[in-house]
Amino acid sequence: MTPEQLALRDAVRSLLDKHSDVRAAVETPHGHDKDVWARLCDIGVLPIPEQYGGSGAELPETLVVLQELGRTLTPAPLLASMMAARALLEAGNEEACARLLPRIADGAVATLVWPWDNAQTGLDGTARYVLDGDTAEILLATDGTDLYEVDLATVTREHTPAMDQTRRLATVHLDGAETTRLGRWSPRIRDVALAALSAEQVGAAARALELTVEYTKTRVQFGKPIGSFQALKHRMADMHVLVETARSAAEAATDEVSAAVAKVYCSEAFFKVAAEMVQLHGGIAITWEHDAHLYLKRAHGSGQLFGSPREHLDRLSRSTLG
Known part of the structure; x- marks a missing residue:
């Protein structure tokens, strides 16, 4: 790792040693530690360019942070939010990026519904095992061809109990959801x-x-x-x-x-x-x-x-x- 990445690792590890309590977090209604998440966002752990309110961190820096979150099993929504941010950037919609990425950089939980699970049917039907899907403030979805922003008021979401209590999963019912096309979906x-x-x-x-x-x-x-x-x-x-x-x-x-x-x-x-x-x-x-x-x-x-x-x-x- 570069000196900057080592410094980031040490800063995140110190933060988690002081503030992360996985047992307390899994027992909260939202399934993650809001205080830890806010502190991580202050450090700038998301791969969001400075022009959109981020720290300018790249994917390698976010992967360093994810290793530290894995060490402590901290239930922070970094994996979900970074995927949503990356999908926005890949779609190339400047208006959507300028509107949504600053919110994500400030700590708004974002998530992405994408067809990795064969039970999912794109924008029609029910999406299962959506990371932080029931608590997300920004919900993006893809049918495998295009990326859409989903109006949260038009979907039904529910927490999905799982063996792993340190990972917040949800079921999202997309039938009849109102969506806005943001751009092309990137297979990357x-x-x-x-x-x-x-x-x-x-x-x-x-x-x-x-x-x-x-x-x-x-x-x-x-x-x-x-x-x-x-x-x-x-x-x-x-x-x-x-x-x-x-x-x-x-x-x-x-x-x-x-x-x-x-x-x-x-x-x-x-x-x-x-x-x-x-x-x-x-x-x-x-x-x-x-x-x-x-x-x-x-x-x-x-x-x-x-x-x-x-x-x-x-x-x-x-x-x-x-």
Whole structure:
């Protein structure tokens, strides 16, 4: 990372260490910590140009922040808002950008309904698993060809309970919704979404490994810390390899193929690391008081978000064969 990105990482990590409380956040009606989100927006974590009220941060800087949010499982709406902002910029509608992007930069929650889920039917029917869809103040949608702004007063939205309580998902009923066309939909948004989610997964996996190593240094059995046992050292070494190779895959996600590869690999690596975290923590890991179950649930949920690894493998195989 560049010196500027390292400074951003340290600033965000310090902020989250002081103010992020994942357990309190998941119990709030809105499902995310408004104070933390406001502070993040003040730092300028969204990839919005200065001419539209942003800090001028680019996508690599936002990915650094997403890794930090993954580390703490902070339920902030950065993933949803950055995708909406990117879709606006790609559409090239200056009027819409000038009207909506400053609001997003100031902390208004935005989200995007896009057909990554086969159950979705564009602008007709019901969209499921929409990030922050029930609390978003700006709702964009695409039918796969064009990008639209949706009038919130004409849609019905409801929170979708999920195993992963640190991720706010919603069902949005779009039948009869009033929409305004903003421009062309860019297929590159899918690649950006997969790269962003992969970065978040890497951050969470890295923290799961750190917590596991710390625990094995203090948990004593047979008169020794369990981390000194060779069998457990090998398992944690395997976890380390998974985290670092996932990090490499996420950093290389720059196009359609590499973004899909990153989604597949990071999803599977994070799940394996989270599962090992539970195993190596023993009985304490399955208690509500410990965070291990939160990481395992996040791994399961993020593995299915934006398409399962199997779906992307099928897509890659078709593309390669074609």
